[in-house]
Amino acid sequence: MKIRVYLVDDHAMVRSGVKAELGNDVDVVGEAAGVAAAVAGIRATVPDVVLLDVHMPDGGGRAVLDQIRAELPGIRFLALSVSDAAEDVIGVIRAGARGYVTKTISGPELLDAVRRVADGDAVFSPRLAGFVLDAFTIGAGESPADESDLDRLTAREREVLRLLARGYAYKEIAGQLFISVKTVETHVSSVLRKLQLSSRHELTRWANDRRIV
Numbered sequence: 001m002k003i004r005v006y007l008v009d010d011h012a013m014v015r016s017g018v019k020a021e022l023g024n025d026v027d028v029v030g031e032a033a034g035v036a037a038a039v040a041g042i043r044a045t046v047p048d049v050v051l052l053d054v055h056m057p058d059g060g061g062r063a064v065l066d067q068i069r070a071e072l073p074g075i076r077f078l079a080l081s082v083s084d085a086a087e088d089v090i091g092v093i094r095a096g097a098r099g100y101v102t103k104t105i106s107g108p109e110l111l112d113a114v115r116r117v118a119d120g121d122a123v124f125s126p127r128l129a130g131f132v133l134d135a136f137t138i139g140a141g142e143s144p145a146d147e148s149d150l151d152r153l154t155a156r157e158r159e160v161l162r163l164l165a166r167g168y169a170y171k172e173i174a175g176q177l178f179i180s181v182k183t184v185e186t187h188v189s190s191v192l193r194k195l196q197l198s199s200r201h202e203l204t205r206w207a208n209d210r211r212i213v
Helices: 012-025 035-045 060-066 086-096 109-120 126-137 156-165 170-177 181-194 200-209
Strands: 001-010 027-030 049-052 076-081 098-100
Touching: 001 012, 001 035, 012 027, 012 109, 027 035, 035 049, 035 060, 049 060, 049 109, 060 076, 060 086, 076 086, 076 109, 086 098, 098 109, 098 126, 126 156, 156 170, 156 181, 156 200, 170 181, 181 200
Parallel strands: 001 027, 001 049, 049 076, 076 098
Antiparallel strands: none
């Protein structure tokens, strides 16, 4: 019997690509581009595995997990994201996901990850496993990042923060996130204000100290 998979990603091309890569080896029972549609679709189809994007405009993967995990505990969630930031990995795992892989994964590797998660295994892209190990071995279950600070930021602001700290120019960030340079500038100003920092240099150091980069 084929594994029943539900896809959640706000980019239609990504969903099409994932379906093409998975081929006929799984049964894709539905797809959604946002949190509300995903929650409704998952409730209606009750799949074996949900492939879940971490960042979406209306709340992201963690919001889906928060609404579904307790209600339908038999469903396994596998995060599939462009992000390899520690706070993203740790956040969705704490919310109940069984694994986290990045979108650089190959088709056969993704299919294997889906099968393993369906069987109850925890699956991570190689370099991400260390984040999870660190998070759950640090005293009192604290993550490497200061979550009280990170909670002040929106999902989009976290993406901008991470790319900025990696050395990307505003124009490059705009291209990566499909937003305008002016919007990037607005997000950067908001991040600096919320974190009480005064410059890009301070922001980069703050992100590196917390292993967010």
